[in-house]
Amino acid sequence: MVDYWRQGSVAVIAVNNPPVNALSYNVRVGLYNNLDKAANDRDVLAVVICGKGRTFPVGADIHEFGQIPKEPWITDVGRKIESLGKPVIAAIHGTGLGGGLEIALFCHYRIALPNARVGLPEVLIGLLPAGGGAQLLPRLAGIQVAMEMITTGRQLPASEAAKYNIIDKVVSGDIVKEGIEFALRVQNKPFQDKILRYRSPHGKDSLQPITEAVLRKIKMRSRGFYAPVWCVRSIANSVKLPFEEGLAQNRIMFQQMQLSGQAKALQYAFFAERSISKWKLPCGGNFATAVPRKIKTISVIGAGTMGTGITVALLSAGFPVLLVEQNKRFLMKGVQTVQSLLEGGVKRRKFTAEQAKMASSSLTTTVDLQALNSVDLVIEAVFETLSLKEDIFSKLDKICKPEAILCSNTSYLNIDKIAASTRRPDKVVGTHFFSPAHIMRLMENIYGCKTSPETVATVMDLGKRIGKVPVLVGTCPGFCANRMNRPQSEEALFLVEEGAQPEQIDQVLEDFGMPMGPFKVRDLAGGDIGWRSRKDAALHLGLTLSYDLQFFNGERYCSLADKLCELGRFGQKTGSGWYSYDKPGSKQLSIDEDVTKLIQNHRDSLGIKPRKITTQEIQERFLFSGINEGFKILEEGIAARPEDIDIIWLYGFGFPRHYGGPMFYASQIGLKRVYDRICHYHELFPYSSHWMPSKLLQKLSIQEVPIGQWAELHSKL
Numbered sequence: 265m266v267d268y269w270r271q272g273s274v275a276v277i278a279v280n281n282p283p284v285n286a287l288s289y290n291v292r293v294g295l296y297n298n299l300d301k302a303a304n305d306r307d308v309l310a311v312v313i314c315g316k317g318r319t320f321p322v323g324a325d326i327h328e329f330g331q332i333p334k335e336p337w338i339t340d341v342g343r344k345i346e347s348l349g350k351p352v353i354a355a356i357h358g359t360g361l362g363g364g365l366e367i368a369l370f371c372h373y374r375i376a377l378p379n380a381r382v383g384l385p386e387v388l389i390g391l392l393p394a395g396g397g398a399q400l401l402p403r404l405a406g407i408q409v410a411m412e413m414i415t416t417g418r419q420l421p422a423s424e425a426a427k428y429n430i431i432d433k434v435v436s437g438d439i440v441k442e443g444i445e446f447a448l449r450v451q452n453k454p455f456q457d458k459i460l461r462y463r464s465p466h467g468k469d470s471l472q473p474i475t476e477a478v479l480r481k482i483k484m485r486s487r488g489f490y491a492p493v494w495c496v497r498s499i500a501n502s503v504k505l506p507f508e509e510g511l512a513q514n515r516i517m518f519q520q521m522q523l524s525g526q527a528k529a530l531q532y533a534f535f536a537e538r539s540i541s542k543w544k545l546p547c548g549g550n551f552a553t554a555v556p557r558k559i560k561t562i563s564v565i566g567a568g569t570m571g572t573g574i575t576v577a578l579l580s581a582g583f584p585v586l587l588v589e590q591n592k593r594f595l596m597k598g599v600q601t602v603q604s605l606l607e608g609g610v611k612r613r614k615f616t617a618e619q620a621k622m623a624s625s626s627l628t629t630t631v632d633l634q635a636l637n638s639v640d641l642v643i644e645a646v647f648e649t650l651s652l653k654e655d656i657f658s659k660l661d662k663i664c665k666p667e668a669i670l671c672s673n674t675s676y677l678n679i680d681k682i683a684a685s686t687r688r689p690d691k692v693v694g695t696h697f698f699s700p701a702h703i704m705r706l707m708e709n710i711y712g713c714k715t716s717p718e719t720v721a722t723v724m725d726l727g728k729r730i731g732k733v734p735v736l737v738g739t740c741p742g743f744c745a746n747r748m749n750r751p752q753s754e755e756a757l758f759l760v761e762e763g764a765q766p767e768q769i770d771q772v773l774e775d776f777g778m779p780m781g782p783f784k785v786r787d788l789a790g791g792d793i794g795w796r797s798r799k800d801a802a803l804h805l806g807l808t809l810s811y812d813l814q815f816f817n818g819e820r821y822c823s824l825a826d827k828l829c830e831l832g833r834f835g836q837k838t839g840s841g842w843y844s845y846d847k848p849g850s851k852q853l854s855i856d857e858d859v860t861k862l863i864q865n866h867r868d869s870l871g872i873k874p875r876k877i878t879t880q881e882i883q884e885r886f887l888f889s890g891i892n893e894g895f896k897i898l899e900e901g902i903a904a905r906p907e908d909i910d911i912i913w914l915y916g917f918g919f920p921r922h923y924g925g926p927m928f929y930a931s932q933i934g935l936k937r938v939y940d941r942i943c944h945y946h947e948l949f950p951y952s953s954h955w956m957p958s959k960l961l962q963k964l965s966i967q968e969v970p971i972g973q974w975a976e977l978h979s980k981l
């Protein structure tokens with residue numbers, strides 16, 4: 265796990281623990297023993313520490329968390345380096361992160377390749393850098409830089425790290441060779457002043473104002489996530505306490521954080537995110553056996569909000585795009601939108617003006633579907649009307665080359681029905697982007713019963729290549745994301761009907777950590793879209809959405825959203841919705857007395873006496889109704905694993921990462937409690953079928969099965 269060799273007077277200690285050289289127990293032992301070996305070899309005058317393969321060590325081994333780590337700890341390796349009596353050089357390539365960077369900070373010198381990155385990302389998994397980072401970095405780069413790096417987990421490119429003295433020299437070529445050369449140059453020179461523990465932190469006199477400013481920033485963005493605050497305390501220890509005491513205090517805090525739900529959730533999310541690429545189809549096809557097709561040319565059909573967003577996502581990842589609309593006017597408007605989104609990307613520093621220009625030059629347009637005869641992949645992004653999509657897919661099937669893959673950006677329509685309009689159902693797949701599609705990272709990919717593993721592999725690979733987080737699910741109305749979101753939106757309305765105020769519900773859910781409450785989301789998305797589909801659904805059933813409808817198709821129904829739409833209150837775009845806005849399109853909102861009156865009149869007309877609704881009830885009815893649906897989604901095999909659902913929620917709806925996602929959150933609360941509360945609401949609201957408890961949840965709750973075993977146990981149940 266750790267290699268050792270000598271080149272002349274230089275000993276090279278290379279961590280060899282693929283894939284990322286995590287500092288597992290055996291690695292720490294290897295480092296410690298090999299440092300001893302170098303210390304005891306009189307012919308060794310300097311030591312280089314590096315990583316084999318793709319990277320310098322990226323930190324502690326996250327799999328080992330949850331127990332007290334066996335000694336030697338990273339700090340023991342650090343002390344060994346400091347007291348070696350010979351200069352030690354960290355030669356960094358790839359990413360030197362967490363414990364990896366901490367070891368480098370104990371070294372006397374650090375060199376790095378230009379494309380290397382360094383950082384202390386512990387905060388992102390709910391921890392603090394307890395291997396010396398919070399003590400050493402302020403002594404090297406100063407309190408201000410340490411605060412910024414440690415509380416955000418940001419990784420710095422080598423050149424920026426060099427500006428803050430974190431890297432002594434940026435070198436090019438072979439990192440080990442460069443390390444040896446550097447070692448030869450410093451081997452006989454004094455290096456005691458390079459031991460950071462003996463320095464005092466830069467900017468220590470400004471600790472208080474810096475801390476206050478950082479805490480203010482953290483408060484604005486933290487939404488109940490507390491690791492950054494602990495990180496601030498750990499850095500303050502570097503000023504307030506002697507070095508060893510600071511280390512000890514930080515270890516105690518680390519241990520407390522490690523046992524917290526937030527750290528567990530964040531570490532779960534870390535691995536969940538990596539597990540989604542290991543997809544599997546019910547037919548047995550999977551990521552390891554299916555080879556993605558090579559995609560060079562892509563066409564997007566529809567230049568509306570979704571189509572233009574998808575086009576920008578593809579263009580900015582370097583794909584040429586052929587954008588299609590039904591007439592020149594729509595096409596022109598679409599091209600303007602694409603241009604302004606690209607310009608926006610430059611302003612937000614997503615890419616340079618040069619890159620935006622390149623992207624823009626890769627855009628071609630047409631109003632003629634025949635022009636799609638040579639593209640490798642098509643993404644249709646037209647209105648959510650099944651007959652329209654069926655018509656387009658049947659035309660595409662005739663025009664596109666036989667091997668072309670046809671994707672639908674649908675958010676709830678049946679993929680099998682769309683596929684059935686073609687003679688290539690194996691090449692039809694859903695690619696559900698989230699709005700705004702050039703920014704939101706989730707890509708919900710939906711397989712139909714005939715979609716081939718190769719087609720799935722292609723869209724999963726495409727997702728990754730355009731910087732999205734692609735998650736694979738099966739087909740059902742609303743798939744995973746919108747199917748789970750639907751009961752939540754309904755419950756939000758029912759809660760208002762029963763006595764809560766929209767702003768109260770929004771506040772409770774924002775306090776929980778959601779980026780926006782459900783009523784603000786409705787206003788942002790535009791109420792008219794849902795209204796139109798509710799009216800269509802009613803028409804389909806031969807019904808009308810009457811003013812005081814309380815039941816629809818046998819289910820409890822709340823017509824408040826329809827009443828708002830009848831008044832033309834579609835949300836932000838019309839300047840009024842559940843809130844009122846400064847002007848159409850503005851985000852500046854205020855509570856609107858007219859809405860309060862409308863709600864009151866609605867309750868009066870139905871004879872509902874408003875009652876006080878507690879925070880607990882709002883949280884439970886919103887979150888548990890979605891969670892219950894999540895278990896049904898698992899039960900039906902629409903999602904293969906709870907991790908898939910959680911990643912959809914983290915990236916599609918901004919569910920607070922420090923809760924891991926709704927399914928992990930349920931596992932933390934306890935499945936028995938969640939199940940009991942769902943049964944309670946089912947008893948209270950028998951006409952809302954979303955409260956019918958999931959059978960899978962019931963079974964898992966009896967034994968409180970841990971989340972890692974749900975999928976396996978489900979297949980046996």
Ligand SMILES: CCCCCCCCCCCCC[C@H](O)CC(=O)SCCNC(=O)CCNC(=O)[C@H](O)C(C)(C)COP(=O)(O)OP(=O)(O)OC[C@H]1O[C@@H](n2cnc3c(N)ncnc32)[C@H](O)[C@@H]1OP(=O)(O)O
Nearest residue numbers: 284286322323324325326327362363385393394395519538
């Ligand atoms: C008084 C009481 C006594 C108590 C004693 C307490 C003692 C305290 C001592 C504490 C010491 C603390 C030390 C330190 O401060 C803590 C840490 O170092 S925490 C870890 C910090 N590092 C990270 O968080 C890095 C996380 N990884 C990444 O960001 C990325 O993986 C990457 C390194 C940038 C690489 O990205 P990619 O190239 O995209 O590759 P992947 O992400 O897909 O990863 C590939 C593969 O590697 C696995 N992996 C990545 N990082 C780790 C890791 N740190 N540990 C284990 N495994 C890791 C990842 O899961 C992938 O696996 P695969 O999916 O392929 O199986």
